[in-house]
């Protein structure tokens with residue numbers, strides 16, 4: 001157990017146990033599914049809340065060969081922690097740390113001419129070429145360079161900078177809008193547009209090391225999208241991209257995070273007792289209440305008020321009343337588990353506990369958000385770190 005070595009697990013108010021053995025097995029399952037392609041472990045937003053550095057290390061140990069982040073700061077933090085190999089980051093604003101990224105041997109994504117101009121200037125100052133990947137908007141309508149004139153201009157300018165020794169174009173890539181809805185017409189349209197934009201760049205002389213478009217849902221369901229590299233985020237953490245696609249087990253994946261807390265109080269209350277702010281829950285009869293010492297400051301959605309499921313003493317309970325900043329209450333229906341008993345909010349599900357997907361459905365969101373929003377006040381406890 002690293003990261004929180006001084007704190008005895010049993011005494012923790014709350015903990016997010018991170019099963020790195022499960023993460024390594026998930027990487028191996030994804031490698032098998034994307035045979036012939038390299039795997040990028042996407043560890044943005046602190047590894048979807050699981051801890052970017054330990055997860056990145058475990059993913060590389062299991063055969064991932066790239067790391068991916070949204071921001072340059074996230075990529076630089078991985079390097080500072082000593083992570084080797086290829087790292088791509090894709091979300092830049094003017095004035096970003098281009099030179100630091102170049103000096104740290106980080107691949108940077110360019111979606112427009114402003115970014116190429118800034119990276120070229122930084123490469124001149126650094127005295128070494130930048131590794132750049134050109135991002136095509138093949139239909140997502142978010143980041144990425146538009147097809148047509150914009151793409152022609154970006155590709156042409158990148159090739160001129162490459163000829164001057166200022167950049168090396170290491171990748172051409174894109175991102176799907178609806179890969180979690182197999183059969184959605186945008187998927188085939190984006191693949192066609194990607195092939196066209198890639199062919200244009202290659203015809204002009206771009207020689208990318210990697211061509212890539214697949215995220216987790218595309219990696220799991222769309223082999224023709226794998227190209228040279230798949231960028232897997234949520235699947236790495238053992239969560240299905242969408243319940244419509246299947247459960248994690250359907251894809252040979254296992255959830256990595258188990259979120260639990262220690263009951264801070266168990267007490268008897270009479271019928272008609274209002275519970276938590278606003279009294280949106282009133283005890284229907286004589287009962288017992290359990291106090292779970294985590295709240296929205298820890299990333300428990302306030303939308304889980306009255307709906308979030310929790311396993312206490314072998315039984316599913318539902319959050320009674322509102323989730324507060326630091327705590328919420330469950331009605332234990334007369335049971336009296338000892339104070340300090342474990343309340344499991346979500347985990348893999350095989351001890352009968354809810355899953356992150358159950359929480360997503362209870363809160364009207366996606367499981368991505370449930371795991372990613374777990375806050376820094378909750379210590380991550382890493383298990384099975386060995387190979």
Ligand SMILES: *Cc1c(COP(=O)(O)O)cnc(C)c1O
Nearest residue numbers: 042175215216217231232233234
């Ligand atoms: C977050 C992200 C991914 C990973 O998506 P998952 O659905 O979690 O696999 C891949 N590519 C880009 C550009 C992303 O922003």
